[in-house]
Amino acid sequence: MPLLDVQSLVTEFPGAPGGPGNRAVNEVSFAVERGKVLGLVGESGSGKSVTGFSIMGLVDRPGRVTGGRILFDGQDLASLSGEEMRQLRGRRIAMVFQDPMMTLNPVLTIGTQMTEAITAHEKVSRAESRARARDALGQVGIPSPEERLSAYPHEFSGGMRQRVAIAIALLHNPDLIIADEPTTALDVTIQSQIISEFQRLAETHNTAVIWITHDLAIVSRLADDIAVMYSGRLVETGPVSDVLTDPRHPYTAGLIGSVPSQNTRGTRLRQIPGMTPSLGRLPSGCAFRTRCDRATEACATVPPPETHEGARGFRCIHPVHPELLTQ
DSSP states (O other): OOSEEEEEEEEEEOOSTTSOOEEEEEEEEEEEOTTOEEEEEOOTTSSHHHHHHHHHTOOOTTOEEEEEEEEETTEEGGGSOHHHHHHHBTTTEEEEOSSGGGTOOTTSOHHHHHHHHHHTTSOOOHHHHHHHHHHHHHHTTOSSHHHHTTOOGGGSOHHHHHHHHHHHHHTTOOSEEEEESTTTTSOHHHHHHHHHHHHHHHHHSOOEEEEEESOHHHHHHHOSEEEEEETTEEEEEEEHHHHHHSOOSHHHHHHHHTSGGGSOTTSOOOOOOSOOOOGGGOOSSOTTGGGOTTOOGGGGTSOOOOEEETTEEEOOSSOOOGGGTTO
16 A cells, blocks of 8 residues: 555635636646655646645645545545644655745744754654754754754755755654755755755655656656646656656656757757646646647547556547657
8 A cells, every 4th residue: 555645636726706716736646655756747837836735734725625535554634633634744744845934933943943843743852852953954964063053044045944944854754755846946966965865765764755846857866756747637647767768748748858958959949838827727628738739629628538558647649659759
């Protein structure tokens, strides 16, 4: 049984008065096993972060989860009380936010915040909790960690604050970590160090990771499986090595083709035409059809059903085939 099993998840935000809600997450299903890393990939506005917030029970009102199930270690998170969910968050499930100030309190020292995060879930001495906090800061590459425990968030740069937020998430060696573009503000050296730390957690502590990103290079290095999201739906899933070398959905192929290393030196960079549509004005049928050079009239009728090829799945009635990738 997977550690996390998301089944037909729907998260909605109110639309126009009297109209239907806008589905930021639309019938999304995936599973993550212990010790595995899932890369959740897509453009801004595709619903990646909202998916993470939905799992954590942190969707801001008036948005809410309106359908599906989120099974964590066999237990439906929707059935838990607010207090039961708070006991899970931070201890067994942790999230690293894109903005570190969603984690950090500006009026408390880093040491106070980290030791309180430990003692909220474990009965340990102040000295032990402070030592664990210091070691966690060292793990994410913060110099002079003992001294930094006495500092306030405003005394850190943006990248350093992000490293502190990551250190807090790692304090309890949680069973599941949801990382929402956690290395965007970090330099390449520290980014590599953080990725290695997540790999170590997955391998040595059997931690499951959902890595939310738009960076395919990170996903190719870190993830075991990939889920490509567009306008609230998963359009392609499967083992990362298979999907990135042999995509089936035109959107996935477009993302791969847009990576600079995939383009010939001296030529114009390839790009996906157009922009992600607004959730309130999605086209009928396949949401990607207005940007897709393979679209036909059939794509405008109903959203394509999911097709399975072994461990892979995709939603497209005109899938890309290997012999067509170079055309």
